[in-house]
Amino acid sequence: AQKITQTQPGMFVQEKEAVTLDCTYDTSDQSYGLFWYKQPSSGEMIFLIYQGSYDEQNATEGRYSLNFQKARKSANLVISASQLGDSAMYFCAMREGGGNQFYFGTGTSLTVIP
Amino acid sequence: GAVVSQHPSWVICKSGTSVKIECRSLDFQATTMFWYRQFPKQSLMLMATSNEGSKATYEQGVEKDKFLINHASLTLSTLTVTSAHPEDSSFYICSASRQGPETQYFGPGTRLLVL
Numbered sequence: 001a002q003k004i005t006q007t008q009p010g011m012f013v014q015e016k017e018a019v020t021l022d023c024t025y026d027t028s029d030q031s032y033g034l035f036w037y038k039q040p041s042s043g044e045m046i047f048l049i050y051q052g053s054y055d056e057q058n059a060t061e062g063r064y065s066l067n068f069q070k071a072r073k074s075a076n077l078v079i080s081a082s083q084l085g086d087s088a089m090y091f092c093a094m095r096e097g098g099g100n101q102f103y104f105g106t107g108t109s110l111t112v113i114p
Numbered sequence: 115g116a117v118v119s120q121h122p123s124w125v126i127c128k129s130g131t132s133v134k135i136e137c138r139s140l141d142f143q144a145t146t147m148f149w150y151r152q153f154p155k156q157s158l159m160l161m162a163t164s165n166e167g168s169k170a171t172y173e174q175g176v177e178k179d180k181f182l183i184n185h186a187s188l189t190l191s192t193l194t195v196t197s198a199h200p201e202d203s204s205f206y207i208c209s210a211s212r213q214g215p216e217t218q219y220f221g222p223g224t225r226l227l228v229l
Binding site: 035042044100101106 | 145146148152155156157158160163205207209211217218219220221222223225
């Protein structure tokens with residue numbers, strides 16, 4: 001089974017609108033971490049936001065927030081007030097337990113329309 | 115912040131040559147470094163995990179003799195693509211992590227084109 005599932009290959013959003021990128025995960029560990037990365041066309045992977053499995057509050061970082069629903073095993077990324085520079089690939093990732101290995105989803109390509 | 119550099123950013127080489135890619139953590143000591151390969155419009159594929167001073171752990175299907183990884187210090191790991199062929203052309207990304215519940219910090223990647 002896939003550890004991380006991103007079901008939206010491509011998304012479009014109007015500039016200044018909010019957009020939600022979906023991510024579901026699969027693990028039997030009680031302790032895990034969830035991450036979102038942005039990859040623009042330049043190729044670099046930019047860390048956006050982190051949510052720990054024991055964190056009770058949803059993580060927020062500026063215009064990024066993570067909608068963490070533990071029972072549903074989902075960790076959706078919400079980008080508010082989209083900007084043209086947000087156009088990129090977005091990857092959801094998980095690290096289980098005390099391990100170092102990351103499991104990445106297949107990514108969602110976001111296009112912000114002016 | 116935690117900065118990871120990767121060099122070179124671009125390399126074009128002839129088939130049969132070997133190519134070395136360096137990954138450095140600039141402002142922290144990386145307990146573990148990771149090497150990924152990414153094909154166009156696809157996700158990152160983990161190739162190997164390396165810890166300083168020990169042999170790298172390769173993922174299934176990755177040829178150890180083809181992709182040599184050396185983790186010489188807590189700030190430097192190298193990936194050598196030996197006897198490169200056109201099918202090795204890809205985007206290679208390294209990342210580094212510190213101890214604890216932290217993210218991986220990625221380098222800017224290296225685009226390899228083998229002619």
